[in-house]
Each structure stands twice: as structure tokens, then as C-alpha cells.
Amino acid sequence: MISVRGLIVEFGAHRVMDGLDLDVRRGEVLGFVGGSGQGKSVLMRTILGLVQKKAGSIRLFGQDRDALPPRELRLLEQRWGVLFQNGALFSGLTVKQNIQMPMRENRDLSQSFMDDLALLKLKLVGLPADAAEKLPSELSGGMIKRAALARALALDPELLFLDEPTSGLDPIGAADFDELIATLQKTLGLTVFMVTHDLDSLYSICDRVAALSQGKVIGVGSLQELLASDQPWLRAYFHGTRGNRLIGTLERKPDG
Numbered sequence: 001m002i003s004v005r006g007l008i009v010e011f012g013a014h015r016v017m018d019g020l021d022l023d024v025r026r027g028e029v030l031g032f033v034g035g036s037g038q039g040k041s042v043l044m045r046t047i048l049g050l051v052q053k054k055a056g057s058i059r060l061f062g063q064d065r066d067a068l069p070p071r072e073l074r075l076l077e078q079r080w081g082v083l084f085q086n087g088a089l090f091s092g093l094t095v096k097q098n099i100q101m102p103m104r105e106n107r108d109l110s111q112s113f114m115d116d117l118a119l120l121k122l123k124l125v126g127l128p129a130d131a132a133e134k135l136p137s138e139l140s141g142g143m144i145k146r147a148a149l150a151r152a153l154a155l156d157p158e159l160l161f162l163d164e165p166t167s168g169l170d171p172i173g174a175a176d177f178d179e180l181i182a183t184l185q186k187t188l189g190l191t192v193f194m195v196t197h198d199l200d201s202l203y204s205i206c207d208r209v210a211a212l213s214q215g216k217v218i219g220v221g222s223l224q225e226l227l228a229s230d231q232p233w234l235r236a237y238f239h240g241t242r243g244n245r246l247i248g249t250l251e252r253k254p255d256g
């Protein structure tokens, strides 16, 4: 679904991506980890075309995004949905209007059909129908994430980008959100690229994990494989107190 080769991204003299390679396979949930400021969000934004790259190639759905004319690129962009870190809802629009924004921009649908669709998307993410008429400022943090997810699903995407979906949620809210993503991924057959710091999310919903350090992917595989790696950065990242607790949990699982 995504294939990145030799990616270089710089901001002035600061090289953030330094020859990065990464593949995301159809139907998987790929967790993307890395230290703070290493460039996880930059990679996501570069894949989405929001940040310019200096060199390298990015293929999406088998197509080189540099080779696509603008019209085809626009069609391609409708095949993915994005949940930004803080939700990025339009503060002056209701939840319903936020969800309908991508439909309005990319489809020619009647208002009543879009109203039905918005309610369906709300239900899909576990929000009550009366959330439709609320402004983002009237929602809790967890509800904002769900509303933003409903908007990301507005055009029935095949690919979902999530930037730290559980950040700012309490542990129960985070676990519920993980479960929601896992359910949606299975029922809708989604491929998910998820930037996260949340070890619980990596453990509970990711099929594979890729780790970023110094502008490159330094490890990719199942969580168990990364936990067993001798690579110094991976050891430091996963074998802190919280990581060791996670390893304890994995070791207690009969199928390991």
C-alpha cells in the first residue's frame, strides 16, 4: 500500500529523513515508533504530500506519487483518511459539518444523503447521534478523537493514517480507542499506518512495528522481534520500565 525508498527530507540544514525505506502491506496495522522529534509526523506528512521531500520515491497503491498528474493524485488522496494528532477539526463547524466536509469537497451528494452518511459514520466510531450538532469545543478529548476518526472515514478510505491516536486519553479511553481501531480495521478491511508512543497500542493492535532513529528505519517486524533485537536504540526504547512491563505481559501469554 505504501512503499518509501531513499527518502530525504530537510528543513534548512536540518536533515530529518536520511535515506529512509519503509513498506506498509495491504491489510496490516503498522505501528511507527521513534524518539520525540525524530521525524515520525514528518514522515507521515511527507507521504501525504504536505511536506516536500528532497529525494527518494513514495509509492501509494502501487503508484509513484511524483508521476501522477494532479487530477489522478486528487483521486488517489480520496483513498486514504487521516487522523491528525489533535484531531484538527474545524472549530467553527459542527461535528456533522466536519464529517461532511470531505464529502462536500469530493462528491456530489444531496444534503439529506450526507446527513444520513454523517450519522452512520458517527455510529461507526461509537458517538451518539446528538454529537452531530455539537461544536468541537463542546466535546471531550476522547469524543474529539472519535469525531476526527469519523471524518477520516467520510469517503470510505482503504488506508488510514493515525498520528498518535491515543495521546491525551486516559488508559481506559486509550484502550477503548485501540479496540475501535482494531474493529474498524477488521470490518472495513483497512490498512493502518499509525504513529504512536503507546506501548499498549503496539502490543494490542499492531501487526508489525517499524522504528525510526536518525532519519532511517532501524528495525521493522513483529513487536516480539523488535523486543528481542540487540540493536542499541531498540533495546533502550523497549527495555525501559514500561517496556519491561510489556515484555512481562508478553511472556505471561501462553502463545508468547
Ligand SMILES: Nc1ncnc2c1ncn2[C@@H]1O[C@H](COP(=O)(O)OP(=O)(O)OP(=O)(O)O)[C@@H](O)[C@H]1O
Residues within 6 Å of the ligand: 011, 016, 034, 035, 036, 037, 038, 039, 040, 041, 042, 043
Ligand atoms: N515545518 C517544519 N519546519 C522546520 N522544522 C520542522 C518542521 N516540521 C518538523 N520539523 C522538525 O523536524 C523534526 C521532526 O519533527 P516531528 O514532528 O516529525 O517529530 P516526531 O517524531 O513526530 O516527534 P513527537 O514524537 O515529539 O511528536 C523536529 O526536529 C522538528 O523540529
